[in-house]
Structures are given as structure tokens and as C-alpha cells.
Amino acid sequence: MASILIISLIGILGFKDTGIFIKDYMAKAGDDTEISFKSEESVNILGERDRDYIIEKDYEKYYVPKDLILKTQLNPSIFKVKKSNTYLMDMPNGRKIKDLNIGEQLKLESREGGWGLFITTDNIKGYMLFENLEEEKVITIGISQVDKTLKGANNTFYVLLKGEPVMIKDFSKGNFIIIDEDGKEFKAHRDYISLRNSRHTTSRSGGITSRTSKINAIISNAHKALGKPYKRGATGPNAYDCSGLTYSLYLNHAGVKLNRSSKEQVKNGMGVEKSELVPGDIVLFRTSGKSIGHAGLYIGDGNMIHASSGKNRVMVTPIDQDWYKKRYVTARRIIK
CATH class of the missing domain: 2.30.30.40 (SH3 Domains)
Incomplete structure (x- = not known):
């Protein structure tokens, strides 16, 4: 009876995908039977509705919130050609019907031993050995x-x-x-x-997004500058002053031309509260009097990368370190 039930479920809904739980979860079946799922447990996904996946375990169907399961494989599976001089055939060891390029995607229709029946992106069906392919991960x-x-x-x-x-x-x-x-x-x-x-x-x-891509490039290259010497007026790549570092990072890795001095960089982008800082923001400090005289790149977790004249190098410093906390003025967001 149990096997008939699961065959019926598959027939109605069809195995679509597989997934993995990201947290422990207690689920209920239609008859209020409870079952526990463990973090990293793999499951078959029969279907979905609004905010839930419909999954199967022990011949029962369960509804689980989508934010608890990470899909790990799509069905039908997608494969990519990994070898040159490969082609589709009309049958295993049969006649060539289409040449294939490395990297070309194929959708699996069915398996026959070491062969698969595939369909190309231009809807041509044919057979191919699995050894010539690699499965595309979702x-x-x-x-x-x-x-x-x-x-x-x-x-x-x-x-x-x-x-x-x-x-x-x-x-x-x-x-x-x-x-x-x-x-x-x-x-x-x-x-x-x-x-x-x-x-x-x-x-x-x-x-x-383009925003994430650009900020990733800026942060990564800021870390590559760590240890480079401080030099007044320098914009890299071998040495920097404080605003020269922020200027070169945005110009070279985001295509954005900032004002050259820290005093003028306060005019770039939009102002943000200290409590709202995100990686990539420029943080500005006064060094004497009320005038802005120092700039750094906020990298998250309360830290900035900056070219320090006092330490004579590019380094990481907490923005709430005593000296900087007292002299913090504002921050600017360049990429929105």
C-alpha cells in the first residue's frame, strides 16, 4: 500500500528537484503525523506552492517553508559538454546528427546505461555518452x-x-x-x-548585481594594497596617501572618478549615518581643527582600510579606535 501511495504521488506531482535542509525542522503530514528533519538532510521535492515546497519522506507528503530548503539539483538534469570532437547520435553508437561545442548545455531526457538521451537548446534530440559531459550544478x-x-x-x-x-x-x-x-x-x-x-x-x-560586483572589486583590491607605504600625493600602485587610496580604488575598479582630496571627497556620493555604514563607504575624519583631513574605506565589522601617515603604510584600523572615534566626521556612499 505504501509503495502504491508514493507511486501515486510521483505520478500526480512528479519528482522535480532535490534539496537539502539548512535547519532542523519538525513537520506534520496530513494525518498530523510528526516527523523531524535534520540540518543537511537531503529530500526529494515533489512540487511547490506559494511559500512551501512539497517533499516526500517514508511515503508521506509534507509541506515545508521554502526558506528551510536549498535546492541542490534540478530535474531534468542539465549537463555541459566537457570534451572536444563530441556529437549527438541518432542512437547509441549510431549516426552523427549534430556536432557539439565545449560548454554547450544539454537537457537529460532519459538514461540507457552509459548513454543518455539529451535535447539541445535548439531542440535537437540525440544520444551522448555521459563520459563526455559534466553535470551542471544548480x-x-x-x-x-x-x-x-x-x-x-x-x-x-x-x-x-x-x-x-x-x-x-x-x-x-x-x-x-x-x-x-x-x-x-x-x-x-x-x-x-x-x-x-x-x-x-x-x-x-x-x-x-553591478553594485555588488563593483564593491567586491574595490574591497578585494583594498586588501591587496595592505602594507604599501604611505606617500603624500601618491595614488598607487606602489604607494598611497589617504585620499589617493580611495580615489584609485573607485577609479580603477568601479569606473568612478572621485575628487582627489579627502576634504573634497565629502562632496562625492551621498551622506550616510555612521550606524548605516556598509562595506565600500568612504569614512572621513578631521585631523586638526574642524576641517576634514583623512579618508578611509569602510570594509565592515567596524573596520576601515586606509593609508596612515602616522604608521606610514596602508593598514586596517577600527573606526572606533580612540583617536579616530573622536575625529569622525561623516561618511559617503558612492555606489547606491
Whole structure:
């Protein structure tokens, strides 16, 4: 009877996708039977409605909020050609019907041993050996809930901006594995990103906004400047003064030309409250009297990267360090 039930469910709804829980969850079936799902548990997704996924476990159907499950595989599966000199055939070991290029996408229709029946993006059906292909992993586009800079491998950085889309590749040990446009990976705590209104793709193209992309480039290259010497009037790449650093970062990595001096950079962009700072904002300080005489780049978590004349180098400093806290004047947001 149980097998008939699950076959019936599949027949009505069809296995669409697979997913993974990002938190523990207690669900109820239609007869009020309760069952617990553990974080990182994989499930079959039969369908969806409004804010819920319809999933199956032990021959029962459950409704689970979408923000608790990360899709990990789409059905039908999408594959990408990985070898040159490959082509579709009219049958396994049959006649060639279409040449294929490396990177070309194919949608799987059915499997026959080591062969698959695929359909191309221009709707041509044919057979191909799986050994010539690699499966395209689903990318979930979630929404950041925080403003935060993440550090990845090899001194790489990614900026989460509240309300901006984020590309999610996987989930492990309480963290989303997110990627940038180049495929570099970063870990983000599950509370940092919402899946409530997520969408899905197999391409990194268009997965993040121009704003996020530019600020990522600015923050990453600011870190690369750490340790470079301070030199009055310098705008890099071998040395900087304070406003020369912010000037060069925005010009070279966002195509935005700021005013050259810290005193004049207060006229760029829009003013923001100190409590509303996000990575990429320019923070400005007075050095003597009431005049602005120092600029830094806010990188998140209360820190800035700046070219310090006192320490004679580009460095990271908390903006609430005593000397700077007393002299903080304002901040400017350049990219909105």
C-alpha cells in the first residue's frame, strides 16, 4: 500500500528537484503525523506552492517553508559538454546528427546505461555518452540579510550587501557556500542569507548585481594594497596617501572618478549615518581643527582600510579606535 501511495504521488506531482535542509525542522503530514528533519538532510521535492515546497519522506507528503530548503539539483538534469570532437547520435553508437561545442548545455531526457538521451537548446534530440559531459550544478539566488565582508581562500573577499542577490552553490555545517562571478567560494552563515524568494539557475551570468560586483572589486583590491607605504600625493600602485587610496580604488575598479582630496571627497556620493555604514563607504575624519583631513574605506565589522601617515603604510584600523572615534566626521556612499 505504501509503495502504491508514493507511486501515486510521483505520478500526480512528479519528482522535480532535490534539496537539502539548512535547519532542523519538525513537520506534520496530513494525518498530523510528526516527523523531524535534520540540518543537511537531503529530500526529494515533489512540487511547490506559494511559500512551501512539497517533499516526500517514508511515503508521506509534507509541506515545508521554502526558506528551510536549498535546492541542490534540478530535474531534468542539465549537463555541459566537457570534451572536444563530441556529437549527438541518432542512437547509441549510431549516426552523427549534430556536432557539439565545449560548454554547450544539454537537457537529460532519459538514461540507457552509459548513454543518455539529451535535447539541445535548439531542440535537437540525440544520444551522448555521459563520459563526455559534466553535470551542471544548480545555483540558488538568495537575498543577503546583512552587510558583511567574507574572507575566502588565498586572501579573497566577498561583500554581502543587505537586500542584494547572492549566488549559493551548496550548504555545509551551518554555512552556505556562495560563489562570485569567477566561481571563487566563500562561507556565509545560514542566518546571513534568506531563501524565501529564491530563484534558480545553472549559470553564474547575472547572478549578482553591478553594485555588488563593483564593491567586491574595490574591497578585494583594498586588501591587496595592505602594507604599501604611505606617500603624500601618491595614488598607487606602489604607494598611497589617504585620499589617493580611495580615489584609485573607485577609479580603477568601479569606473568612478572621485575628487582627489579627502576634504573634497565629502562632496562625492551621498551622506550616510555612521550606524548605516556598509562595506565600500568612504569614512572621513578631521585631523586638526574642524576641517576634514583623512579618508578611509569602510570594509565592515567596524573596520576601515586606509593609508596612515602616522604608521606610514596602508593598514586596517577600527573606526572606533580612540583617536579616530573622536575625529569622525561623516561618511559617503558612492555606489547606491
